[in-house]
Structure formats: structure tokens, C-alpha cells
Amino acid sequence: xxxxxxxxxxxxxxxxxxxxxxxxxxxxxxxxxxxxKLEDDVLVYxxxxxxxxxxxxxxxxxxxxxxxxxKLIGVSGIGPKSALSILASDQIDDIIMAIEASDxxxxxxxxGIGPKSAxxxxxxxxxxxVIDELEFIxxxxxxxxxxxxxxxxxxxxIKKVLKKVNPDQSVxxxxxxxxxxxxx
Numbered sequence: 001x002x003x004x005x006x007x008x009x010x011x012x013x014x015x016x017x018x019x020x021x022x023x024x025x026x027x028x029x030x031x032x033x034x035x036x037k038l039e040d041d042v043l044v045y046x047x048x049x050x051x052x053x054x055x056x057x058x059x060x061x062x063x064x065x066x067x068x069x070x071k072l073i074g075v076s077g078i079g080p081k082s083a084l085s086i087l088a089s090d091q092i093d094d095i096i097m098a099i100e101a102s103d104x105x106x107x108x109x110x111x112g113i114g115p116k117s118a119x120x121x122x123x124x125x126x127x128x129x130v131i132d133e134l135e136f137i138x139x140x141x142x143x144x145x146x147x148x149x150x151x152x153x154x155x156x157x158i159k160k161v162l163k164k165v166n167p168d169q170s171v172x173x174x175x176x177x178x179x180x181x182x183x184x
Contacts, residue, residue, distance in 0.1 A: 002046045002057065009036045017059070019044060028059035029080075031069075031087035035061055035154075049073075049080055058084070062156055064092050068129070075124045082112040090154040096129045140167060144174045153182060 005028065007021035017033050018025045019042060028044055036042060044059035045066040058080060060066040065087050072083035086095060089110070098106035099122055107118035141162055148158045161178045169177075 001048050004043055004045045005057070005059065006043045007041070009038055009040050009042055012036060012038060017044075019059075026057060028057045029084070030059045031065070031084045032090060035090070056080070060087070062092070064156075065090075068092060068095065071125055071129065072121065075121050077117055077120055078113075082110075082117070085111045086113065090156065093155055099125050099129060100127070102126065140171055140174065143171045144178060147171075147175050148178060148182070151179075157182060 005019050005026050007019040009017055010020045011018035012033050016027055016029045017036050018027050045063050047058045047066055049056045069083050072078050073080055102122050104115055104118040107113055108115055145158050161181045164181055165174050165177045
């Protein structure tokens with residue numbers, strides 16, 4: 001079992017990336033391969049999926065998304081393909097909140113997830129998902145988060161940047177500082 005792969009991205013395809021680790025290229029299926037950039041040093045959290053006819057590495061940008069993937073494929077009727085389609089949105093917190101709120105409508109917007117599958121996900125996972133990073137966000141940080149989301153940044157990227165930005169300044173300055181950090 002591999003916990004993660006650390007190396008250089010050498011190839012990006014629509015459904016997978018190849019990460020070179022000391023001269024060995026690992027093909028890793030990802031929810032969104034365009035999250036990665038060629039020649040970047042990356043740490044990809046992996047799940048080694050083995051069945052009779054398949055032996056695949058699935059990779060994720062965060063430990064949270066990997067853990068949610070593992071829980072999703074444990075749900076009856078949800079395979080890796082459906083779990084990847086759910087995680088491709090990069091809305092981990094929203095997915096967890098939808099499950100906890102029994103929001104079938106939210107879950108059915110993902111390809112391959114119908115009302116029955118959504119209800120099964122809720123039945124199996126409700127109350128079993130920890131929302132440790134979903135804490136109250138002060139209004140200023142919420143405004144910055146909304147602005148960065150509108151610019152296309154993921155919640156994961158935004159959370160990391162908000163921890164580094166000085167909260168004692170104006171929203172405009174916080175956004176400028178956040179954008180500088182995100183551009184690096």
C-alpha cells in the first residue's frame with residue numbers, strides 16, 4: 001500500500017498524471033488531472049485499488065479528498081469512477097455538508113450519481129464524516145474566500161492562503177496578499 005507519491009509530474013492526460021519518482025513513472029488516476037502542472041514537484045496522496053481485474057493507483061491533492069474517496073467507494077453501488085466524478089468538483093467541504101444535511105439534490109448533480117445512489121451515500125456516510133476544517137470563518141475572511149472562489153481558486157488553496165494572510169488588514173489588502181501568494 002502506498003500512502004503518497006512524491007516526485008515530478010512528467011505527463012498530464014484527462015484522467016491521469018504520470019509522476020516520476022527516482023526514474024520510475026507512476027501512472028496515477030486523479031479526479032482532476034489539470035490540478036497539476038508539468039514539471040512541478042508534487043506530493044500526491046494515493047489509494048492503491050486492487051480487484052481481480054484491476055490494479056490502479058488513485059491520487060489526490062489532499063489527504064481529506066483521499067479519505068473521502070475511500071469512504072465513498074465503501075458505499076454500496078459507488079465505484080471508483082463515480083467517486084472520482086464527485087471529487088472532481090474539488091468541493092470537499094460542500095460534499096461533506098451535503099451528506100450531513102441529507103441533500104440528495106446536491107449529490108445528484110455529479111455524473112453517475114442518481115437519487116438512489118445519493119440516498120445510499122447519505123445512509124452510509126451521514127455522521128461518519130469529520131468536518132474538522134469547517135470552522136466559523138470571520139466575515140472578512142469569508143469575503144476574501146468568496147472573492148477568490150469567484151476567481152476560480154479551490155477551497156483547499158483558499159484555506160491554505162487564508163492561514164498566511166494578516167486578518168487585521170482590509171478585505172482589499174487581504175485579497176491582494178492572497179493573490180500574491182497564490183501566484184507563486
